[in-house]
Amino acid sequence: MTPVQAVMHAVVLLVLGAVVTAVVSRSRSTCAYLALLFVAAASALALWGGAVRLLSSELAPAPATVAAVSGIGASLTLAVDRFSGFFLLIIGVIAFLSTLYSTSYMRIYQREHPARFYPILLLFFAGIIGVVTVRDWFFFLVFWEFMTICSYFLVIYDKENPSVLRAGFKYIVVTHVATILILIAAVVLWHTAEPHSFSFAASAQAMGKLAETTPIALHVLLALWLIGFATKAGILPFGDWLPDAYPAAPSGASAAFAGTMTNLGVYGLLRIFVDLLPGSQFSTVWGVAIALLGTGSIFVATLASLSQGNAKRLISFCIIGQMGYVFLAIGMGAYFMSSNPTLALVGLLAGLFHLMNGVFYKSLLFFTTGSLRYRTGVGDLGMMGGLARLLPVTALMAGIGALSISGMPPFNGFSSKWLIYQVSVIGGIGFPLFLLFGLTAMFISLVTLAALFKYLGAAFLGQPSQHVAHLTEKRNDVPASMQVPQVILGLCCVAFGLFPMLPLTAVYRAVTPLTTALSGTTLSGALGTSALGLTFTADGAAAGVWHPLASTVALGICMAISYGIARMAQAPSRVVPVWYCGVDLPQRLGHFHAHGFYEPFRRAFERVYVTTGTPKTAYPTTLAKIFDVDAWLYGPLVKAGSRVAERFSRSHVGIPQWYLVWQVVGMVLVLAVLFSVMR
């Protein structure tokens, strides 16, 4: 079985699974477990297909054409190159884990029908797998829109909640417009290609042709694509739907979105800017634009996350920030593609590695918020507190996720961020703007940490609020089907942090075949040969070294020493009531609110992320009046007609004398006409 066949089987299985789960949806648990079964099989196929392609030496597999709409030059052509394979791996992992998580989590939605979740979730995964394997813009958009519509129905699952509906509506409208932008770009390229064709190969040629004849048109197309894909990736200002929509969806679905769909924006971006676009001044210009958008999102979204009170919304903002890091790295990679291949390689590697790390900690964090909701029924951080006693494993995993997302060594987020910083510093020598971007990213990393500590502190630590106090008396963690996905993702965060070279090798194999601009570079030339650490080499000299194992051991020794000192000094610890400056406060009032420490930040950064609400425009009443032909034309005409008829009818009064007069008048008229004619 070739990878393409594996993918096709996976899609068929998922569609079949959707039908089957819809049929059996009367029973909640049967529906859930059957869905899990189908997703597990499809995930295994996707993982297998992706792994085979990443491990094989074959670079450009022959695309398989399944069906064709010959008339418009569109064909359902599937191919799994290594880049697709990389995304298939991610999809395989996340699809399985999020479905597994949902089997238990969805029990909290007792009022809603499971037929509205599992079949659509399966179709959503089918759409995603389709997106990363097609080689034709037409069917790319078909799968893309299919995926978007499915995700919309998942977002509005809790359909009687007005805020969910608002979020869903915003989501579908914004992403639909983004899809239309991509569609316009694709149709224009289709028209440019001779003969008209939607295939990726033809559009690469068409872009080359446009670059020579009308570069301005190509710039416009690239802008359309960038906006379209940035919208899906959640990059601000286009991705403003994300902090509304992700919290609205059930947590299993949110994790699936964060782990798969958001990243497809990056997939599309790299397909366009690295794979199809010939390396030239275009990638240089648009590289800066991508990096700028990324840095803007890092700055705005992460600062906005500080003032959020809802756990999922806080994490949603952090996700936008993390996507900003990916964009920054990829933008720098694209910028250096024609001038400095090594920096370009490390930039792209850093971007994709960060994306991969993001998959783990973003999905992990959404799982932990879901677990909180599952046990406590609330999502507002202000109503939680002290839940580590109730959910110890979830708390530990949330801690790992939080440290990973904020780039603390030795977790995985640090490794990729370290690479991004390296590129921005070395690249900043030639192009100082990148240095500024890099510095912003570095400092905002701390803000991410602060935001995540707000989540950890308010949810798991401290005194329980009155809403959850009765729950925290004894340990009662979430069921195994919800814990396992959390633990797996947490372990991945740790493992990829300690051994970054392994995933980087996969990323390297995925990204280099995309463009000839990187063909002169090697992984060992850029990041050293050690399997345990990274040695960043720029312009032939080692510019930085990161050795996670050594650092972790050193960190461990330091912690052991400090613990030893504390033990030896025999510092006494005692349990005392909280001191409220001498005032005797009930616990309810003394409970430290989630916003407590963050109030100054909220006030300081209030203007950074401004919500405008729905733009309101006046209804063009005048225009509508002009179009209301009944009112100013037909109505008056009919009225005038009936008036004339009525006046005429007055002549018919029934008095003989008048009829005689009419006869005389008529005869005179006839005679007059006769005379005038005969004369």
Place this chain on the structure above:
Amino acid sequence: MDLMLLLMLALLVVPAAGAVVAGISRPRAAPVVAVLASLAAMVIGVAAVIRAYPHGADFRLGGMPWLPGRAGESLFGLALNPLSSVMVLVITVIGFLIVLYSTEYLSARNAEHPHRNGQQRYYFWLMLFFTSMVGVALAPNLLQLFIFWEMTTLSSWALISHTQEPAATRAGFKALIMTHIGGFGFLVALLLLFAAAGSFEFAAIGELPGGLKVAVFVLLLVAAWAKSAQIPFHTWLPDAMEAPTPVSAYLHAAAMVKAGVYLVARLVISGWAVPQDIGIVMAVMALLTMLMGVLAYLRQDDLKKLLAYSTIVHLAYVLIGISLGVFGSKVGYQGAALHILCHGAAKGTLFLCVGAIAYGAGTRRISQLSGLARKMPLEAVTFMVGALAVTGIPPLSCFWSKLFIFAGALESPGGVALLVLLVAESAISFGWLMWVAQRVFLGRPSQVAAAAADPPWPMSVALVACMVLCVVAPYVGLPIVKLLVPGGGF
């Protein structure tokens, strides 16, 4: 006799006979007769289309001694070419579903509008409508088309005013007058054509001298605008929503308004002789109509009226596609022909769905409906499918036709601007329909919604069948539409 001719004759005779029998039978038998007749007509229609594929069929059946045309031409006949095949499919398939749906809708169980009598009258006119639309599609020349054209006007008048309430009578009269004024243009065009060219053939217009040709085209265009409710004759269609919902569905999805665009499409394809200026007028008026329709969307509270404006906009889409054909883009023209079919499926779905809502919940007011999905899950799914199909979400029906029209726009002068306008309309309609769908089906159930229920089987079957049509319509239509332009287009 040739089997093909037999099929085509049967296609006209069976529904006509059904109309007469339903008209004179007992009230309880009328629906059965109509369902059987329309089912038979659907089977015959599909068989005829399949048999006529790909070469078409054209039979001339003679004329009248006192109206001599040119030698070798006859006044009456039956023709089934790719364009009329598209129409026949829409008319018969959707027609059958609508008759089936009517059997339940026109009953005393209807919550919005209980129907207790007038069954024979209803089915007589509905089947006559069916017959006359088939006649329009099969007409081989302008004269025969005109005769059936006026028959559709007449039957739509009777059907719109079926309930005989003042508003309905008024709306029926308005529809009659406005379309008839357009029909008068048709008549004048016919006389001019016969006087100058001595023939009623479609292709004869191309032989006319310049000025006269433009005059004939403009008069026919006016007739088509009136029939298809385009600016400035668009006002009768929203008023015609007083009709029973199945009638509205038929009026919008398959019959009546489609006759107008069919006429224009027929004229353009007969020799591609339409002057470019006419094409520009058509395109500009269609764009204006679209603007009007989009503005009107935002103000509607009645679900049916919203859909009525949506129909007007989509007919404008068809006309734009046809005018792209006038400019030389065969793909755009094929997109327009496909849109007749695809829009028919999607709009039929939406109208039948709204009818089911009115039947079950007793109102069509958007402001009174909320959370219907809990009690009417089938309608919720149907409406979503219909809305996604009509706004062109892949892989549903209108996506394909719109795509061809977009591609055709790019091939034409000023195409990018046109493309942007069309796309903007698409995005706005999408947003608005999704908003309405959310408003009506999701959220907490309103008082009316709490009492609603899914409709009985004849209506549910029609709804499900329409949903299936939304998916399969483009795949059936594409091979037929491909034949429209031999060796050209796509």
